Amino acid sequence: MGIFEPFRAIGYITGGVPFSVQRLGTETFVTVSVGKAFQIYNCAKLTLVLAGPQLPKKIRALASYREYTFAAYGNEIGVFKRAHEVATWRRHSAKVNLLLLFGEHILSIDVDGNLFVWGFKGIDENLAPVGHIMLGENFTPSCIMHPDTYLNKVILGSQQGSLQLWNISTKTKLYEFKGWKSSVTSCVSSPALDVIAVGCADGKIHVHNIRYDEEVITFSHSMRGAVTSLSFSTDGQPLLASGSSSGVVSIWNLEKRRLQSVIKDAHDGSIISLHFMANEPVLMSSSADNSIKMWIFDTSDGDPRLLRFRSGHSAPPLCIKFYANGRHILSAGQDRAFRLFSVVQDQQSRELSQRHVTKRAKKLKLKEEEIKLKPVIAFDVGKMTF
Structure with a gap:
């Protein structure tokens, strides 16, 4: 290893790539990208349990299955067992933008519309894809999802606004949904059979019955920007969470067909991912502001409150100093925050400059x-003796 070879990022919580959530036994883990590496947090307390190696290029998409992590970077997909790379899949000739765990397969899609199906049984020997689909012209894929109970079928949304239903096994396009004349930015399956939610660039959310190609209900938060992420609650509450490019999280009541609550200052950047925990009244969100937050719905008025979070600087640091014999780093950034980062135990990192800002505001x-605080432009550290 060279003297200036990157080892791992300090204070980098999550990047601009959607996270991947999986449940192992009684515990839930979330895998996030941090530039050219990935990190895995235990959702119980958002503690860092694993940091992956540095890759040649920035990660563009993530998927996870048990102890395996799949990371797309450039035209390639790295397969990792814990932190060790066990295979590299090379077949794409363009940048891979989307990954989807699909049973015992991984689906990968590049910007040119090539969809490859990879099997991860005997992963060390089988480096070739088991299937390929060319999505065709005038269809630039922007999201992919598997509708529950639809065997071997996926739905793809496009930047042109249309959606397509494909059978991965027979490699045939079964149906095309015309869409709503706006780019599809997010799509997710609902707990109700045949029903999905589709988010668009114009700020509208369409809850749609795909069996009959009929609209169930439309929500709109066009004043808050494009819909960047969606998630349905699975704990019995009829809720749909939507994230916007302005950093606002909206909670929609599907039974009453209206907006239930809004988390106005959920994040300082665009919402990248939303995920309701399985059978729990807890919503996890990540953003381009370098933070992951968990919100719990346990108040009498139904509004969510912040349960736990991990965050770092949302804008570049201006000055940094080692502290406490090199075990900590003090840092001031353009985001008007003064932070302490632990080099040894990541969960000890915290913000020192302002407490309970949300409550006070x-x-x-x-x-x-x-x-x-105003932006810190310089600081010094000294020992106090009594």
Whole structure:
């Protein structure tokens, strides 16, 4: 290893790639990208349990299955067992944008519309895809999902606004949905049979019956930007969460067909991912502001409250210093935050500059930015003796 070879990122919680959530036994884990590497957190306390190796290029998509992590970077897909790379899949000639865990297969899609099916039984020997589909012209894939109970079938959304239903086994296109004349930015299956939710760039959310190609209900938050992520609650509450490019999370009541609550300052950047925990009243969100947050729905009015979070600088650091014999790093950034990062135990990292900003801003009826510190341009550290 060279003296200046990257080892791991400090203070990098998550990047602009959707996370991958999986349940192992009684525990839930989330895999996130941090530039050219991936990290895995245990959702019980959002503790870091594994950091992956540095890859040649930035990660563009993630998927996970048991102890395996699949990371797309450039035209290639790396297969990792825990932190060790066991295979590299090379067949794409364009950048891979989407990955989907599909039974005992991984589906990968590149920007040119090539869909490859990979099997991960005997992963060390089988490096060739088991299937290939060319999606055709005038269809630039933007999202992919598997509708529950639909055997061997996936739905793909496009930047042109249409959606297609494909049978992966027979490699045939079964149906094309015309869409709503706006780019499809997110699509997700619902707990109800034959029903999906589709988010569009114009800020509208379409809850749609795919069996009859009929609209069930349409929600709109066009004032908050494009719909960037969606997730249905599975704990019995009829809720749909939507994230926007403005950093706002909206909670929609499907039974009453109206907006239930809004988390206005959920994140300082665009929402990248949303995920309701299985059979729990807990929603996890990640954003381009370098943070993961978990929200719990346990209040009498039905509004979510922040349960736990991990965050780092949302804008570049301006000055940093080692502290406590090199075990910690003090850092000030353009995001008006002064932070302590632990080099040894990641969960000890925290913000020092401002406490309970959200609560104070709400009480004073001000924006969080208005009560934060001015940007720190210099600082020094010394020991106090008594």
